[in-house]
Amino acid sequence: MEPILIEGTPKTPTIKFDSSTGVFEIKGRSIPENSVEFYRPLIDWLDLYKETPNNKTVVNIKLEYFNTSSSKCILDVFKKLETIHKAKNEVEVNWYYEEDDEDMLEAGEDYESIIRVPFKMIEIVE
Amino acid sequence: MSFNVESYFSDLSGGNPILYYKGSIDSDLINRVLDTVEEKLISSNESPRLRKRVYNVLVESLQNLYHHVGEVPVGFEENTSGKFGFLAINKVxxxxxxxxxxxxxxxxxxxxxxxxxxxxxSTHDEITELYKFILNHQRISIKGGGGLGLVDIARKTGNKLGYVFRSYDADTSFFCLDILVNGTR
Incomplete structure (x- = not known):
């Protein structure tokens, strides 16, 4: 499977999904007007990946901002990961948040309460 | 008889303005407003927490306008069509x-x-539960977050949403949303 590599912009995050390593990353700002369009290729890619996933998948989320339409799309990403986890594969989400950014920590905790995949909350201390 | 929308909005939102805008709400405008306000927040040495909250609330407010504004009523102003809105940001x-x-x-x-x-x-905890419920149960629409925007604004600010509806003509009303972001939550 070809990896997905998308350069970040002021409104969309950097995406690195690599099936050869099983390490995925979403980093930066996710505030586009049309989030569905941006995230659709990732969802399609994950649909393929979940057929033959790695034994271990590590997902690093390092978001500075995201809007509410992205929040639904990110949940869709997590739901694909949950399916992979349910099929007895190891999946781990590392949710990074900046020091004192309690809103971003709460956002991670929201997902953790909805999705049955292990989350680690990691504070970035400058 | 309709009222003067612009003076009504100016009076309502008046204060110590850092940005005032009236006109078309498109993607480029949203980018410009976000860049301008972010620079002003940084140069004002606001705390990272307040800065992020203002930025987040501004994103949702602008995208609410972008996705949900109604048609401009006939005869409102010449050369005005499509997505039209007002925005005022004041330092308080x-x-x-x-x-x-x-x-x-x-x-x-x-x-x-x-x-x-x-x-x-709703209490803060109820708003958090409402947010999670909508996030998990409502389908996302092409128009955005499926009703999450206002809930997110209330959750992040910890303040009540101020609002006013004024009848403009038989088919149209003018809606003002008034949000205080003070980082106290």
């Missing part, structure tokens, strides 16, 4: 006040008011 004692104004179909006001009232009558 302990934070920022963000006001938006837009036309809305008169028959949509009741539903919107009910949604705002429900949010304003």
């Amino acid at each position: 004692a302990d934070g920022y006040r963000i006001c938006t104004g837009n036309f809305i179909r008169a028959d949509e006001t009741e539903e919107l008011e009910n949604r705002i009232t429900r949010i304003n009558n």
Whole structure:
């Protein structure tokens, strides 16, 4: 499977999904007007990946901002990961948040309460 | 008889303005406003927490306008069409006040008011549960977050959503949303 590599912009995050390593990353700002369009290729890619996933998948989320339409799309990403986890594969989400950014920590905790995949909350201390 | 929308909005949102805008709400405008306000927040040495909250609330406010504004009524102003709205950002004692104004179909006001009232009558914990419920159970629409925007604003600010509806003509109302972001939550 070809990896997905998308350069970040002021409104969309950097995406690195690599099936050869099983390490995925979403980093930066996710505030586009049309989030569905941006995230659709990732969802399609994950649909393929979940057929033959790695034994271990590590997902690093390092978001500075995201809007509410992205929040639904990110949940869709997590739901694909949950399916992979349910099929007895190891999946781990590392949710990074900046020091004192309690809103971003709460956002991670929201997902953790909805999705049955292990989350680690990691504070970035400058 | 319709009222003067611009002076009404200016009076309502008045204060110590850091940004005032009236006109078309498109993607480029949203980018420009976000860049301008972010620079001002940084140069004002606001705390990272307040800065992020203002930025987040501004994103949702602008994208609410972008996705949900109603048609501009016939005869409002020449050369005005499409997505039209007002935005005013004011510095206040302990934070920022963000006001938006837009036309809305008169028959949509009741539903919107009910949604705002429900949010304003909820505790912070109830708003958090409402946010998670909508996030998990409502389908995303092409128009955005499926009703999450206002809930997110109320959750992040910890303040009640101020709002006013004014009848403009038989089919159209003017809606103002008044948000205080003061980083106290």
